[in-house]
Amino acid sequence: MNSAIHVFKFGGASVKDANAVLNVVELIKKHDRFKLVVVVSAMGKTTNKLEHIFNSFIKKDREAYFKSVNELKMFHLNIIQDLFKNDSFEEVNEIINALFNQITSFYDKTENENRSYLYDQLIPFGEMLSTKIIQHCLEKSDVKSSWLDAKTCIKTDSNYQNANVDWARTEKEINLCLNQLYKESRVVVSQGFVGSDNEGFSTTLGREGSDYSAGIFAYASDAKEVIIWKDVPGMLNADPKYFEDTIKLEQISFKEAIELSYYGASVIHPKTIKPLQNKNIPLFVKSFLHPEKKGTIIQQRTENDDAIPSFIFKKNQVLFSIMPKDFSFLIEENLSDVFLKLSRINAHINIMQNSALSFSFLMDDKVDVISQVKSALESSFIVKYNTNLELVTIRHYDQQTIDFVTTGKEILLEQKTRSTARFVMGLNETNTFKEV
Ligand code: ASP
Ligand code: MG
Numbered sequence: 001m002n003s004a005i006h007v008f009k010f011g012g013a014s015v016k017d018a019n020a021v022l023n024v025v026e027l028i029k030k031h032d033r034f035k036l037v038v039v040v041s042a043m044g045k046t047t048n049k050l051e052h053i054f055n056s057f058i059k060k061d062r063e064a065y066f067k068s069v070n071e072l073k074m075f076h077l078n079i080i081q082d083l084f085k086n087d088s089f090e091e092v093n094e095i096i097n098a099l100f101n102q103i104t105s106f107y108d109k110t111e112n113e114n115r116s117y118l119y120d121q122l123i124p125f126g127e128m129l130s131t132k133i134i135q136h137c138l139e140k141s142d143v144k145s146s147w148l149d150a151k152t153c154i155k156t157d158s159n160y161q162n163a164n165v166d167w168a169r170t171e172k173e174i175n176l177c178l179n180q181l182y183k184e185s186r187v188v189v190s191q192g193f194v195g196s197d198n199e200g201f202s203t204t205l206g207r208e209g210s211d212y213s214a215g216i217f218a219y220a221s222d223a224k225e226v227i228i229w230k231d232v233p234g235m236l237n238a239d240p241k242y243f244e245d246t247i248k249l250e251q252i253s254f255k256e257a258i259e260l261s262y263y264g265a266s267v268i269h270p271k272t273i274k275p276l277q278n279k280n281i282p283l284f285v286k287s288f289l290h291p292e293k294k295g296t297i298i299q300q301r302t303e304n305d306d307a308i309p310s311f312i313f314k315k316n317q318v319l320f321s322i323m324p325k326d327f328s329f330l331i332e333e334n335l336s337d338v339f340l341k342l343s344r345i346n347a348h349i350n351i352m353q354n355s356a357l358s359f360s361f362l363m364d365d366k367v368d369v370i371s372q373v374k375s376a377l378e379s380s381f382i383v384k385y386n387t388n389l390e391l392v393t394i395r396h397y398d399q400q401t402i403d404f405v406t407t408g409k410e411i412l413l414e415q416k417t418r419s420t421a422r423f424v425m426g427l428n429e430t431n432t433f434k435e436v
Contacts, residue, residue, distance in 0.1 A: 023288060121202055212269045310394070321359070338377065391425075
């Protein structure tokens with residue numbers, strides 16, 4: 001018996017239908033000589049659907065609410081039917097129906113309460129459903145396993161929708177739970193993305209937060225390794241949506257992985273790496289379709305970090321350029337005022353630059369962002385903006401890679417350090433700044 005704990009994380013795509021679930025079960029079976037913590041996300045696009053249901057709840061659109069709940073229920077019941085075929089599946093059916101009864105009665109909750117709180121009471125049902133189904137499927141395949149309610153051991157504050165982990169309590173609770181459960185079976189299935197606060201209310205760790213849950217379980221249990229199973233062969237040097245010839249990164253450091261996710265690479269949730277780095281627990285990103293292949297290993301050593309340039313694209317960007325109305329210089333005092341005002345509207349700046357008379361900053365062009373920035377700053381500044389831009393970051397660049405991404409584009413702003421080059425670019429035609 002090998003007593004080291006291995007943490008597996010399966011995202012929505014890896015459990016999107018019955019075949020995908022069976023593949024996950026096979027993968028777990030192959031590794032059940034280890035003690036496993038299996039962290040699972042909601043199935044397929046369930047979380048998006050639940051967000052849709054949540055919006056209908058907020059709008060008090062009863063018809064839309066129940067229509068979507070029904071669709072989501074059929075989606076899960078169909079998967080169960082495909083999985084269990086002729087075997088009796090009353091037990092799992094009953095559990096899933098009971099969960100849907102709770103989703104149904106959620107509609108009658110008062111909608112005047114804190115929205116983020118309400119969101120966190122509804123959205124985790126996706127992970128409850130998926131983990132219940134998977135654990136039953138494991139049992140049916142003769143893999144002895146236990147189901148762990150993540151709320152009992154991932155303890156957070158009440159910052160709903162983006163809760164902060166109480167590490168000391170979480171570490172204690174995870175070890176208590178796992179020690180108990182490993183007496184019964186070697187496979188523990190739990191939910192990603194979900195925790196609970198002091199009062200026992202559900203909390204969530206931010207969208208795509210299941211990776212982070214895997215990191216939390218690994219940190220708390222001193223795991224030997226974490227494997228994030230994905231539908232790509234590992235971490236790639238660019239998003240295949242924008243790039244034809246992507247290259248898999250064989251090995252990178254924790255530090256490099258944090259840098260890449262900071263610049264917007266979306267393979268791993270940014271918060272995942274830090275707890276693993278603190279305890280030096282290696283993280284593998286592997287394909288659940290080709291589990292025999294090596295994938296990417298993320299660990300302490302940095303010597304391979306600059307082997308392959310990586311490209312990170314952020315589309316749909318808006319560049320603001322502001323000038324003090326009294327034409328004073330943009331010095332520290334003004335800038336601290338700008339940052340204060342921007343932080344009040346929860347602005348997230350992707351890149352910034354200043355000159356004597358102006359300050360420029362780039363943001364994701366989300367709904368309302370232009371009007372929010374305008375109302376935050378217009379009393380003291382002339383605010384101009386330019387939309388439809390993209391930000392490209394090249395890690396470990398050379399002239400060839402720069403030419404490759406910038407040729408034929410208009411560069412509005414550029415920044416280089418020794419390891420990173422960043423370009424804000426417009427599409428071919430000359431871009432003009434509009435005044436708000
Ligand atoms: N199901 C959640 C989401 O889609 C968490 C996750 O998948 O990581 O955001
Ligand atoms: Mg997901």
